[in-house]
Amino acid sequence: MSQLSNKAISLICVEKRRATEDVIVITLAHQQKQVIAFSPGQYITLSATIEGKAYDRCYTISSCPEQSEGIEIIVKRVSQGAMSNWLLDQLGVGDIIQASEACGQFHLARSNKPKLLLLSAGVGVTPLLSMLRHIAKSHLSYEVIFHHSAKTFRDIIAADELSALGDQYPHLTISYNLTRERANSNSNQYSGHICDQMLQRICTDVPQRDVFVCGPNSYMERVQQILTKQGLPSNQYFQEDFEIAP
Structure with missing residues (x-):
């Protein structure tokens, strides 16, 4: 049953x-x-x-x-x-x-800041894609930095749509890091796994933002450690577990 x-x-x-x-x-x-x-x-x-x-x-x-x-x-x-x-x-x-009906506590209503940092890896992009689409279609006044981690550029889900959103929404900045492919140095791409130095380049004002993170547990643990080191208060950090069950 x-x-x-x-x-x-x-x-x-x-x-x-x-x-x-x-x-x-x-x-x-x-x-x-x-x-x-x-x-x-x-x-x-x-x-x-x-x-x-x-x-x-x-x-x-x-x-x-x-x-x-x-x-x-x-x-x-x-x-x-x-x-x-x-x-x-x-x-x-x-x-x-x-x-089931929709449920879960990982959603934009938990944020009370005008600036957001959205970080995802793999299929963990799913809830953040929903947030980005909602922000764009509702013309909400958030200032958003979105950064996604993927193995290669071909593995980025909805890459064309994300690029279009970045062009259409003036307060949205989009970037990626590729872990198994050399990034294009003339674009918004980085090579290797996300790290302290990379995140400092992506976002210079972490403590001023609410941060939403979704991806494998190892990714979220690494990101949370980096954000804490960069001064993010714990009440501005939100994560959604995204381990894939069989």
Whole structure:
């Protein structure tokens, strides 16, 4: 049996599209054509029975509330990942899947500062992408620095959209660090893993910002240590665990 709450809802898959070599974007809509309420940064829990075994897995919503065509989630293929691989290979357009209502405390409503620093790695970009889309579409007056860590430039999810947001939104600065590829020295890219010196170049006023971080635990631990060293108060640090479950 599913472990979802009594507030489970039925969603229909309306679109699947590839984001990178091993990542897809799935668009889900309410089966009864109702609006799916959520705050940017929150997640839903999907439930499916695969080869006779029930699975429940959390997926952060990457779209923003202003998007009317349902919600989007980003799914990465994982070795031995029963749910993720089922979503990639078996869930078809028109299929119904059970889900929880949106929940989670990692969202913009927790911030009370006009300046934000958003840091992510891998598919941890998902909740921050929702926040960025919401800020841009709602014309909110945040000053935002967004920095993302990826293995190579081809592994950056929604790279074209992020670039366009950076061009359209005057108070948004976007940069990346690539851990397995030499960065373009004439662009907003850095080589290697994020470190104290790199973050100082990316953001010169860390203590003045609320910071939202999402990625693997090892990444978040490293980033939190760097931010603390740079004087960020603990009550301005928010993180969302994003270890990928099978």
